[in-house]
Amino acid sequence: MTTAGTKRIAFYAPMKSPRHPVPSGDREMARNLIDIIAAGGAEVDLVTELKVFDKTGDAALQALLRDKATQEVRRLCAEMPAVDLWVTYHNYYKAPDLIGPQVARTRGIPYVQIESTRASRRLTGPWADFAQSAHAAADAAAVIFYFTANDLITLDRDKHPDQSLHSLPPFLPAANLPPASTLDGPMLSVGMMRHGDKLASYQIIADSLRGLQGNWQLQIAGDGPARPEVEALMAPFAQRVTFLGQLSRTELAKAYEQASLFFWPGVNEAFGMVYLEAQSHGVPVVAQDRPGMRDILAPSDQPANYPEVSLGAAALTAKLQQLLSNRGLRHHLGAQAREMIAANHLAPAASARFWRAVTPLA
Structure with a gap:
């Protein structure tokens, strides 16, 4: 524990930082996840904003992103304050977590993923190396949270023996329902x-x-x-x-x-x-x-x-x-x-x- 009664959580979203200026569902979910984690009494640190995302299957881009990730791993291992847990949101073949597993292992931190995808058919083709890294990152997670039953299928099929899978249904960033619609408009x-x-x-x-x-x-x-x-x-x-x-x-x-x-x-x-x-x-x-x-x-x-x-x-x-x-x-x-x-x-x-x-x- 970092301090008595207060947990400190490292948070990372490889595909899109929660501070990214362009709105999207992925950004909103990352922000909402930070809020529900903090609601449990924790301090949540966005420890890196490095975007690791290859949309087209570009080998040169993947190599460049790996180099940048290696530099981030070195920096975080040396400079990141003590934390109790590392949480990565949205690890998949186009945006694998190339940072969290290594930092967590080096620093002795439990490693957790939220919305991780295993895509075996991507282990060949232009994303093969990134897909393998996404699988390896998933294997490193002690806990993986999944949003839907459809996500669970491949996570359970390829589950690491020491890993537990938990449902986390998608949620709204509110404690109560908003006003009901009149249902009379367009x-x-x-x-x-x-x-x-x-x-x-x-x-x-x-x-x-x-x-x-x-x-x-x-x-x-x-x-x-x-x-x-x-x-x-x-x-x-x-x-x-x-x-x-x-x-x-x-x-x-x-x-x-x-x-x-x-x-x-x-x-x-x-x-x-x-x-x-x-x-x-x-x-x-x-x-x-x-x-x-x-x-x-x-x-x-x-x-x-x-x-x-x-x-x-x-x-x-x-x-x-x-x-x-x-x-x-x-x-x-x-x-x-x-x-x-x-x-x-x-x-x-x-x-x-x-x-x-x-x-x-x-």
């Missing part, structure tokens, strides 16, 4: 406007809106480099679609508080904090049935609440139509969602889960 979509998976979700939204009947309205919160493409997708709907731009947390909360439903298909989302935010306000979600989201979307006694991907945009159109035409159903599903968030996805529950698992280590 539909709401929230997503960064980036090329790739985000733009693919916007394409599905546009495809789904084409067959929608009645006097519907959709608000879209978000911005980014793919905004011209998103605007082009929504152009056929003219004044029915309103672009809100990038909103502050307070502004987004106001949008949730009057949204009739939340619509985001979720192409390749790990889980998506926006789903938790919407449901905390009692806003029913329309999304496709995708692995990462099954743990965070409220169950329903209605059939086909989250249509299979193979059913395409038509199934989403039908779900939108059903909810827009039935205010009672919206309230029923929204109430279920708020109950689920209150029970499993607020900060106090997450803090308690974290400390139950790591206290024996420290």
